Amino acid sequence: MRQKSYQDIRALVLARIHAQIWPPGARIPGEADLAAEFGCARATVNRALRELAEAGLIERRRKAGTRVAVNPVRKATLELPVVRLEVEGRGETYDHKLLLRETETPPDHVRARMNLPAGVRLLHLKTLHMADACPYMFEDRWLNRRTATGIDAADLNRISANEWLVQNVPFSGGDIAFFAAAASGDEAGALNIAPETAIFVVERTTWRGLDPVTATRLAYAPGYRMTTRI
């Protein structure tokens, strides 16, 4: 190892934390000291430590220095791909059916999530996503035409609303919730399962600036597991 990379430094620091040479709560040397010890530039040490801080393993504050986290808040990163790619990525055949496409007045809880005034009318879509011809996920979506402009011209039988939005309406942020629920009659019917079956649900609201774009409830067929590594 002639020249040390930031990944080398990161690994060296991590090893010392794991070996408890620097136990939880302990202060570790400053960037300049570590740079001198490891024989590299301070910028290299900075990048290594910055990544460890982003991962929650150390805590950094100006003047106070860098400390090993006492309660490392592990951060798991979930990837939220377009449904079609998620299914195809597992080697299965994707298909979808548009079950409903109507302009309606949304129920209050949807209106509240989207922070819209009473009386507003939205585009309501229900889509069943399939993997190898089996029900995979049932999507109940409300769309704001003011931000999702062009949706009325889209052929949602060819491309799902999910995918159309990702490709055509860049959004600035969103709120996501994951929870378990008993399948509603609607969901049970679409997924072809008994009502009240435990299903995994994802609710997402996305925004473009301060304007709501869409609110969705994704009900996954029983057996679905969302996985990741840390």
Add this chain to the structure above:
Amino acid sequence: MRQKSYQDIRALVLARIHAQIWPPGARIPGEADLAAEFGCARATVNRALRELAEAGLIERRRKAGTRVAVNPVRKATLELPVVRLEVEGRGETYDHKLLLRETETPPDHVRARMNLPAGVRLLHLKTLHMADACPYMFEDRWLNRRTATGIDAADLNRISANEWLVQNVPFSGGDIAFFAAAASGDEAGALNIAPETAIFVVERTTWRGLDPVTATRLAYAPGYRMTTRI
């Protein structure tokens, strides 16, 4: 704005993507060009673009250049704090009860998850976590004494195994799965709910190098929602 920061550059690039000046799939100028245009060093542009790439908004490849992602794979970051801090963070009072602490032979599915040989014996713990004296989450945990050394000396009535491990056994990685399930008799009894109720479950296996540390199944009381923003 006298001197531009990497955050400024990131915002400028993001704005052009949102405005579709650089539509999905389009190639954007090279780092050197952008640095010249924005009047900053290439390293500054590099950091801005690197962060956008980590967020999944653009794709970068040497020689091929940088392109706006066609199907942005949005990444959601979930924080997995110690249960006590999660409860206290919401202003509620935390408490826990150790319901079981026995050395047992684990069932096959646990043994397989931990990649251990047949016949191994593990420490089996069952803990009920409470928020404001109400059942919050039921934890069923299997521990490998070879990696979780010192666990036998810990007073698990004072500090939960969850917290003891975080503070005493640094781990290198883990697998996590989130899904919905019907409450088992065990879980329903501990959480004081009807069997078969839909509950949110997190299964986690953690490793220290190639050696398993612990395998847990966390069953949350009905109503629990795991939330984040993107």
Add this chain to the structure above:
DNA sequence: AAGTGGTCTAGACCACTCC
């Protein structure tokens, strides 16, 4: 073969925060 991103260096100034 050559273009493009990936990274390192050395030095500098600055912002924040603790004492």
Add this chain to the structure above:
DNA sequence: GAGTGGTCTAGACCACTTA
């Protein structure tokens, strides 16, 4: 006030990948 991390610059070399 002073110590520490946060960031920018200018230049350089290198690694990867595609044309």
